Amino acid sequence: MTKSIPPTNRSLPIALIRAREGVMSPIREMLSETGITEQQWRVLRVLAEFGRMDTKTLADRSSLLFPSLTRIAATLRDKGFVTQTRDDKDRRRQFIEITATGQKIIDDHAPQAAMIVAGFKETLGDQDYETLLDLLTRLDPGAQG
Amino acid sequence: MTKSIPPTNRSLPIALIRAREGVMSPIREMLSETGITEQQWRVLRVLAEFGRMDTKTLADRSSLLFPSLTRIAATLRDKGFVTQTRDDKDRRRQFIEITATGQKIIDDHAPQAAMIVAGFKETLGDQDYETLLDLLTRLDPGAQG
DNA sequence: GTCATTTCCTTAACATGTTAATTGTTGCCA
DNA sequence: TGGCAACAATTAACATGTTAAGGAAATGAC
Secondary structure: OOOOOHHHHHHHHHHHHHHHHHHHHHHHHHHHHOOOHHHHHHHHHHHHHHHOOEEEHHHHHHOOHHHHHHHHHHHHHHHHOOOOOOOOOOOOOOOEEEEEHHHHHHHHHHHHHHHHHHHHHHHHHHHHHHHHHHHHHOOOOOOOO | OEEEEEHHHHHHHHHHHHHHHHHHHHHHHHHHHOOOHHHHHHHHHHHHHHHHHHHHHHHHHHHHOOOHHHHHHHHOOOOOOHHEEEEEOOOEEEEEEEEEEHHHHHHHHHHHHHHHHHHHHHHOOHHHHHHHHHHHHHOOOOOOO
16 A cells, blocks of 8 residues: 555645635626736635734735735735835835725625525535635644634 | 535535645655756656657646646746647647656656655555545546446 | 844745647648 | 638737845844
């Protein structure tokens, strides 16, 4: 019994990629009319949910690496969806806040996003859906617990 | 009861991203010494498992889009890990095959990859691991069933 | 106070993801 | 056979992922 890697059709990394693609495809389609990307949407959602915060916290909550967030923040600022302000007490740090224009993007598309997610919840069933979220969380070393 | 999107910590797309990052991080670390990327590894694995095949099938089995595969195939060819040959009967099509050098990359690192995956299997337990794979597959519209 | 260290953020460089446009071939059919 | 639709693959353009290096500001030892 050799210890070879599993066939690709039962590979966890590939399964994760395909599932993500399946979930993101309709969301990307929905976002295409807004002109913002999936990651920009994620940043706006975090800002809408938690309010003004520093860049490190934002990167963590958005699951983005710093270099990506730097670019995305610049893009969103240029589009007028967020504002960037320096921390006067520590001028290295920076705070980011969603604007009314950015909030409108969220408000206008949140219902449709909710419907898409509800569709997947229905596909799996409420119980399996929660089970899936729990199992995924257990693969995330950053999750507390 | 407003129908708003779920908080980001119970968001399916974000949970998928974080789980993928948790799983891929040690695999990327393992691959860093080989000089190939995670996607290049995936392509080589598919070729090692199924043998010579046309580009469309390879893209499908590797879960890669065509433009990505074009670049990756060129990179792997330059590194001597795969060969590309035109189909004489239909000169639009192309076949890709792993070389002995490429196969050696797989052979040399497959055990370590297997150990990493086994670690996650142990983390979740055999039962939950299989459950997770099943649930993920149900989110993939490309999966038959 | 000064300098090395640390921290936060940005840039750089390269690979991939994504969509759209383009090129080269094949097949069809009037 | 001539022309057009369909197809395979590439290229282009832009955004992000990833790692490494760089720059500015704060911290701490002395």
